Amino acid sequence: MSNVRVHRPFLSAVVIAAAFAAIGSLSACRGSHQQDANADAARSVYVPVGKWDKYYAFLSGGQAGTVLVYGIPSGRLIRSIPVFEPRAQYGYAIPGTKTYEMLKASGPLWGDSHHPALSETNGDYDGRWLYINDKANTRVARIDLKRFETAAIATIPNFQAAHGTSVVPPDTKYVIVNGEFLAEPDKSHGVDVAAYKAGMAFLDPITLQTRFEVLVPGNCDINDASKDGRWAFSTDYDTEKGLSVEDMIRNDEDAIAAIDIPAAEEAISKGEFTSMGGTKVIDPTRTTKKVLYMIPVPKNPHGCDVSPDGKYVAASGKLSPTVTLIDISKIDKVKNLRDAIAAQPEVGMGPLHTTWDGRGNAYTSLFIDSQIVKWNVARAVAGDPNYVIDRMDVHYNPGHTYAALGRTRHPSGDYLLALNKLSKDMFIPVGPSMPESQELIDISGDKMRMLLDFPAEPEPHDAAFIRVSDLAPKVAQVEQPGPDAIAEGKSRIEQVGPHEYHVYMTVIRSKFGLDAFTVHQGDKVTITLSNIETVKDMTHGFALEDYGINLAIDPGQTREVTFIADKPGTHWYYCTWFCSALHLEMRGRMLVETAGQQEAHR
Amino acid sequence: MNAPSQASCAGTVKLLLIAAAALLLACNFLPVWSTAMESPQYHGEDTIVVKVYPGRVEGNLREVETLNQYIGVKLPLDAPELKGMTYAMAAFLVLVIGAVFLPPAIQKHALVGIFALMTISGAAGLGLLQYRLYELGHVRTRAIIGGVANFTPPVVGSMHLANFHVYTRLMSGGWAFAAVVLLTGIAVYLTHHDAPPMPSVPGRHHAASCQ
């Protein structure tokens, strides 16, 4: 017999301790799983120092009227391209410059950019242009991807609020831009509700001139075009032509508007149009050949996305928990357009946009559920109830979602970006206004995998990726000097009129071509600067004290500014881009003499 | 197979000289010497490369000049020997082609002279290059940054200069000229000596001589 007596209280203590230990080790285990997942995610997005990302991601800058350029998968902000707003940093749209004239001629010095669209050749991104809309002032701009600079801006006549923006595949025949708000055409400032119109504009991809427009009953929200270039599609959430929220949601059904592009072109060639606002406007009720098909979908749809195989256009339900898949090949064949609907899978609450991985799966952003849902297109069409494959929480309330190259014929199926409308508690608080949150998701496997979140200033709406290997080789870093470039040693000041001077200066480390020049108060002064550097990243600036002028001149480039020298005295100009060990010494003086000082000189 | 005759030996010399002439012609279009400057900011395709050709210097000279503000070296971009190289190449070309048509008795001596001239010129060229490199690092003007002592880059080799690794080497033009000298040397040898013994073929007699 043992002398040792095991006391009951002791036993229970042991049992309780063991239980705690077990729970502890379980949660430790869960913690280590989370750590492993974090480490995996970190590895997936880490781009080693000096290495490049796989994709350029162009995100619209929203209320800043810009386009933001991020690297994917790292989520590093690499550039913001000013488009509809002046940016002194890059000498963009500074009064007295060409870019200012371009922006000013097109409208206000502010814009609201939403939908970046990359130019295509053979249905794939060709890395030439990026188009971006300005919803607020009904404009669209073309960015030259060789320089990442705004090359052209145009106003779209007749409509109000340029919203959906896409290119017509396969070779960017047109840029299509939607007029979202109902208004009287031709900017006639009319208030005649009966005359209110909306529709889609077809723009020349280079000049951005509106070649023609097609009126759509109701309005035009988001657009896309079929892969063969036959159809332009737009969601129409206001077939009611309502002017208040209540009226806009009155009917249970709205539509996807499908415009037969060749039929529209035929109508133009037959003269079946009205000239309005400097362009040709087609009223689809008055053409001999049917131009417009209004396919009914549940009320107030939003996203409008053509699948990469070109078979379907998807209307994301917004107020309906469904995505309506329309069989594009049936549109002009069925008697009842409802028969063109291939499937209407229920995907969740608040579906806004749908994107594709090229493996037959669709990904829809669910604004209300705050999720991305992955579903299989073929299963949904076949009526298989198991079409939903995965769901992932995003933070919070996603608007657009974009799978890499999802708008081309060849999506790469590796990354998906959720562009979330609210970030709430995701980032360190910066006052009551918070940045927007983007989340990068790995979609290469069956299950989605959250990789990274990164903030953006308000507010990216949509994104477009292009492979770095496809674009980087086309980007200019040192330009060949143009015919207007000032040669080394040719810096000078010329009097070109009684009260007008032209200053020519070269810029190179660490000197402006002139240490000083003199003009007279009230003179019109033009300063032309040529950066004669031959190595990359050697941008110089030109800031002129008290004149509100800053230019940025990249290697090989020539920039110009014109102003009235109305402030007398000594005004230093200096280089604003830190360039060299003698950067601070890189400056000179503009001497503005008063009439009295001129007399004294005589 | 017949033993090499006097005619075929003279033919060999002719071929050698024609090859030398062709190489001399090529020399005018080939870089003779080059330097590459590498630093963290200038690497890969951004490495600053300067190539010396007969009569000219190529490369990103503007960048070299720009950086030179800090170091203030004497860049021998207008050194007379650059043009001199072109003239020398032209002169050698004329001499070598001329030698082809000389009667063997005179050719024999002319080739010695040409060979000597080439060897001396080549050596003088290398010496001059080394002198210019010394001058570059010692006769310095407008140096605006401290910390760079006087220096002499090697003709062939590498060194550290400010934030740069500087590599120097002979390029195709330099090697082509060396080949010209070698070919001329062989021609001299062939015109003065018995040809090197040929592999003996049993039962065959061969007299290998250019005489």
Ligand SMILES: [Cu+2]
């Ligand atoms: Cu500078």
